[in-house]
Amino acid sequence: MIEKQSWWKALGVIILLYVFVMGMVTPLGSGILEVEPRSIESGTQSTFVVNTYNTLQNIESTNAWIRLDSVNAIKAKETKWLSDNQLKITFDIPTYLPTENLTDMYSLIISDPENGAFVRPSALSITQKNVNLEAAANDEAFTNIEGVHIKDKMAFPFRALIYETIRNTYFHVPLWFAMVFIFMASMIQSGQFLRTGDPMHDLNALSFTRVGVLFGILGCVTGAIWAKNTWGTWWTFSEIKLNVSAIAMLIYLAYFVLRNSFEDEEKRARVSAVYNIFAFVAMVPLLFVIPRMVDGSLHPGNGGNPGFGGEDLDNHMRKVFYPAIIGWTLLGMWLSTLMYRIERLNFKLMDDE
Template sequence: MFLKKLWWKLLGAALILIVLNRGLLTPLKHGIVDLSPTRSQAGATAIFEVFAYNSHYDRDPGSVRAYLRPHRPASPHREGDLLLAASTVDVRSATHLRLKFDLPAFLPDPQKLAAFTLIVDSPGDGPAVLPGKLIIGQDSIQVEEGIRAWTSRGSPEFSEWRKHWFPYRNILVETIRNTFFHVSLWFAMFLLLALSVYYSFRYLRQPLVDFDLRAFALVRTAMLFGLLGCLTGSLWARYTWETWWTTDIKLNMAALTLLIYLAYWVLRLSIEDPDRRRRISAAYNAFALATVIPLIFVLPRLTDSLHPGSGGNPAIGADDMDNALRMIFYPSVVGFMLLGLWMASLLYRVDRVEIRLDEGENIF
């Protein structure tokens, strides 16, 4: 029997161990935390203090390079060409740079104010980008002159990306690793709920107590995962969105989901007659999932949400996840799903033995 086989439980445990190992020990790429000042004037000699995270600039101070690039290029095909190298790069410490730029008199932009992106490249750490933080102003506008002054002489060579390292994101920083735990819990919860609806349908077609027990065990495990998903998300939000709970649509819909399944549990407890209880709760379970899918998958995509993927597909779309994260995220989803199935199978087996002892006969 599949439930009592050991291999898939060990597989789940091994996957979670690999995820813990790789997910916690893989370093982040270096990133630019802050730049000051963030305003400057065309034609000036500008000095910027740059603070970075996870960088090792002092290892090879001579080969650290810094560049400015228009955040929105004047014309799209010129994007690669427009680049201004720092005239001096002063490495103050492993994470602190002092940059000097001789800004040309005109900007390659038809506006008085234009946003610029800072790129810092260091051979040991790879390139890092701070997009659009720096605003440079100009008094008179001469776009062609600006483009000529900003066109780089010879294309600069960037050092290689650390492909398997996790991306640096301001605000998130190391908490990007929570993707493997918080998000996987929700994915696993949905698999468990879908499976429980499958057993509920089988019960409705063929009223065997066994199917009902399986569905109920799966729902309870899914509720534990959902509760943990809420708690871990709340902790994560406290240190990134600066609040335990927001009115973000996905949060409230997730809480509603838990309430819907709490109602399922209460419904089961409130019906005395076992046959009626099993039939009604099987039907309720099917409707519950049919309600939850639009709540969690459809509504947050239609409105604005703090979660990734409002108006798109999170976790699968290219914007929200990079390949280094994906390599750990997918094994983690499978690992948590197998762990959930294992926990549900234990609950189901205890329920089965309990009923057998209560009724004093084999009803299966």
């Protein structure tokens, strides 16, 4: 039986279940893992073997292009599926390319009705012996990319390097969001305590802070696992966001040290409430301003902007990501009410003695 006022706890659990199921079951979109060979010369007929991901072989017309610039592309002469995840593509590369560089990296685009369209940026490089823009401009081998099959199936974007770990977006990122919300709730409870002097508010603030620190640690751990799989290291000190999150943890661990250094309960509650409010306000520039000042973050969003969105979060991911924030926050609230009840019982026991 669920009590009436506990509906939000059930809601949190249901949302998180939805997040786990959708986040884990939804497949990745089709993508290109590897292109062999990586570099070719112009003026030749080149055959590539492309290893694809999450594709089905298709006898129907599969098209492929090498994208040279916004108007020029080379269309594949022939495509042939070797297996579900291997495609053989043959291109006739003209001698002169419409570029001033001798060697350049180009993207490969594959499209068919079954798998939809997928791209690998900078998939291969083409070297030409001389530059001849005039000859290239008159060459009819260059076409526009036309007839691309856009297929909007429920799938998460395929990203080089990240691959399946993109699902960590529903753990790592919402845990940080939830942590900030929970610290905010803790600060509000501390403010309530200073206003009313009711020790229950202080116990509430303590419970919220504990859950906030727990979520912070979980955010660090999920981040470390992600970093190990994408950056190749558990932790790096050259990354500003890792440093500021470690400092944020120090700020709140100091809160517990401060609490423990008092004998008198009323004084402990008052001073730690004051510190809690001050610490939250001081943490805001730390988490939200400092990462924007420092260039060269490995996190998504470049140019020192830690913003998260655009290409990193498409509409299918939003359907899981936003509920995940709400779900984790509600779960944190529930955890902290449990801790609060333990603290309240302890408080009552102490009072009775």
